[in-house]
Amino acid sequence: MGSSGASGDLSGEMEVDAFRRLFPLRFYERHLLESVRPDARPLGRARDTTVALGAVATADGSAMAKIGCTTMLAAIKLEVMTPPLDSSDEGSVAIDFHMPPICSPIVRPGRPAEVAPVVSKQLSDAIISSGMINLKELSLVSGKAAWMAYLDIYCLDADGALFDAALLAAVAAFSHLQIPAVTVNDDGRVVIMSGENEEEEESVMETPVTVVLDSSSRLVSLYKPGGPVLAYMSAVQDCVALTRQRVKELQKILSDAISDMEVD
């Protein structure tokens, strides 16, 4: 592979591509030996993350989040509803995650992605259980009327780290949300994390672990859905440490995005 002519380089490149396709595990192991990933990232670093608030003008709150190539568009629409008897002074949040066929070659009409309802449930649980949204703030007239916030998250490009990007977009959308007639910044600054990977890496990995921390570094959720690798405490603690670092990065990105909006 050195500085041979153009055709020599091309044949060298094709061999790398073929190797990557035929022996993905060995391809990644070779890189991991050097503590680096195929796109030259060190193991602990995440891809470029951007957040843009107010991506959908017709929604009450919206945001677009990108981690590397993975793109998520989240939008919140508020509708008035009658609250149920047992929570008459609270509003409600309904979270829905969609993977339309544009996002990935494996999603076809009539054959939705397997991972979509899983991420949907994870998101729902993480957001509602973390107490990030004060449901009492969504109440209008106790017992008679309350806001129902419909959060729809669309994956526009699926390249790994779906849950991360979706949660980031959801949090950003909630922070952008303006309840009509009452301006609320209803966000406890919950930020997300995970050992984050591209899709190819994810297909080779045996078990992904997802860790969610809130801004005071308390553990909000830990998700390890089965799989052959046993998680020793040390591995889990490593994940949590990586998470803590990423939380700081994401907090900065999110607050930059919010202050940019306010300047406008």
Add this chain to the structure above:
Amino acid sequence: MEFVSPEGLRLDGRRPMEMRQIRAEIGVVAKADGSASFEMGNTKVIAAVYGPREVPNRSQQISDQALVRCEYSMANFSTGDRMRKPKGDRRSMEISLVIRQTMEACILTHLMPRSQIDIFVQVLQADGGTRSACINAATLALADAGIPMCDLITSCSAGYLNSTPLLDLNYVEDSAGGPDVTVGILSKSDKVTLLQMDSKLPMDIFENVMQLAIEGCKAVANYIREILLENTKQLEYRRGT
């Protein structure tokens, strides 16, 4: 209700023959073989093309040409009120069929037998003219995917309110109950592939409105050609030629 003021301005300040602002971008979905986003005013759509690829159902494949499939869906938040059923309803199925048949007119399917080309269009914001925006986005996405086509298909809509032909209706003008003519043309040969109209219109006025829509299509075609040229230049720079 007045859609054209006495000074000749529409509700959003445009002149009757003025199109909304167009913006297009190629390559917005990294995973797709070809993709593009297209905006006409506040209407925003993303099209992604996957193909030519293997037909999953062997019984459906055609031995001498490619199978073209299309799915149109709207995001829940794309319209003013949240939609309950964004796809699978009659309107979406009809528009899917229209887009498929329109694009089939220009794709050289006989060059890719026994394969399948999937065109997926997702509407992110709907403000009238979604059909046209989807066709324009699909054209760009097909070009980005390198799928051989005989011509670029572009589309635009026009209507007739307050005795004035109006180009490129937005949602308010579209729901006013007046006629809505959508035209899709092959830009080089000026042949009409798509023509849909509803409501009532006298024949001579219809010709005016259709001609206006065709002018709109040609303006979109010029813009699309510029975008594709710019994209090709970028690719050349990256290749280092």
